[in-house]
Amino acid sequence: MPLTCQSQKRILTARLSGEIDHHAARQLMQDLDLAIESRTPKALVLDLGGVTFMDSSGIAVLLRSWRRMQETGGTMEVVSVPPQPGKVLRAANLHKIIPISFLEPVG
Amino acid sequence: MKPINQVKMEFDSKSANEAFARSAAACFAAQMDPTLEELGDIKTAVSEAVTNVIVHAYPHSIGRVQVKLRLFPDNTLEVSVKDWGTGIADLEKAREPLYTTGGAERSGMGFTIMESFMDSMKVRTAVGKGTTVTMRKKVSLRAGGR
Ligand SMILES: Nc1ncnc2c1ncn2[C@@H]1O[C@H](COP(=O)(O)OP(=O)(O)OP(=O)(O)O)[C@@H](O)[C@H]1O
Ligand SMILES: [Mg+2]
Numbered sequence: 376m377p378l379t380c381q382s383q384k385r386i387l388t389a390r391l392s393g394e395i396d397h398h399a400a401r402q403l404m405q406d407l408d409l410a411i412e413s414r415t416p417k418a419l420v421l422d423l424g425g426v427t428f429m430d431s432s433g434i435a436v437l438l439r440s441w442r443r444m445q446e447t448g449g450t451m452e453v454v455s456v457p458p459q460p461g462k463v464l465r466a467a468n469l470h471k472i473i474p475i476s477f478l479e480p481v482g
Numbered sequence: 483m484k485p486i487n488q489v490k491m492e493f494d495s496k497s498a499n500e501a502f503a504r505s506a507a508a509c510f511a512a513q514m515d516p517t518l519e520e521l522g523d524i525k526t527a528v529s530e531a532v533t534n535v536i537v538h539a540y541p542h543s544i545g546r547v548q549v550k551l552r553l554f555p556d557n558t559l560e561v562s563v564k565d566w567g568t569g570i571a572d573l574e575k576a577r578e579p580l581y582t583t584g585g586a587e588r589s590g591m592g593f594t595i596m597e598s599f600m601d602s603m604k605v606r607t608a609v610g611k612g613t614t615v616t617m618r619k620k621v622s623l624r625a626g627g628r
Contacts, residue, residue, distance in 0.1 A: 459525075462599070
């Protein structure tokens with residue numbers, strides 16, 4: 376589950392790729408925590424464009440980063456969500472909490 | 483109805499086997515000529531059920547996980563995931579969205595996802611004995627298929 380980060384003007388873009396399941400989630404949470412702590416962004420953009428599979432374990436990962444950003448008064452959005460992860464996030468109604476843009480039209 | 487094909491696999495409740503289980507299920511399901519979305523639904527449901535065994539059924543030990551896949555003549559896939567772990571004390575509550583005993587690392591959405599991504603889901607459980615989750619999904623027969 377590789378994570379690459381890039382920040383510009385305190386906007387941190389984190390690109391996630393591969394499969395996000397329970398096996399991968401713990402390391403991913405740690406990597407995201409570290410990125411947020413060390414760069415203290417005012418906005419976090421999670422790019423899921425390279426994610427080939429995600430289950431409910433990924434929901435907890437996103438919520439954790441979102442809470443971290445809330446605590447420091449920052450914002451977070453999730454972008455480029457492919458269909459399979461998109462269906463999981465929609466089932467959990469996560470787009471009602473976190474701004475999410477999906478790669479395919481809703482419905 | 484008798485299955486026209488079936489497999490049974492058993493493996494350790496190690497998190498590295500989550501990817502194995504859902505990929506094996508997807509490979510088995512491929513003979514039904516599912517759409518990409520149907521295949522994704524099956525992979526997701528299997529991943530949820532197997533992860534529950536690894537996280538909840540055997541919280542402090544490594545146990546056995548059994549996955550059975552059966553294909554029926556009407557293009558229905560049946561997946562059953564069985565463990566001999568803790569069992570579930572309050573099943574009604576456990577099936578509710580957002581209910582979790584797993585703390586902040588879990589979201590309590592697994593059963594809800596299994597139920598909505600598959601056509602049906604049945605859970606049999608006994609505290610101290612284990613749990614079996616059985617799910618079914620009918621895969622659309624496509625024009626020009628099989
Ligand atoms: N095989 C199992 N053995 C024992 N308890 C289980 C099993 N499967 C589920 N449970 C119980 O049911 C609850 C709800 O399961 P569900 O999959 O819906 O959510 P979760 O696993 O807690 O979170 P998520 O799946 O979103 O990561 C779990 O928290 C756990 O208490
Ligand atoms: Mg679960």
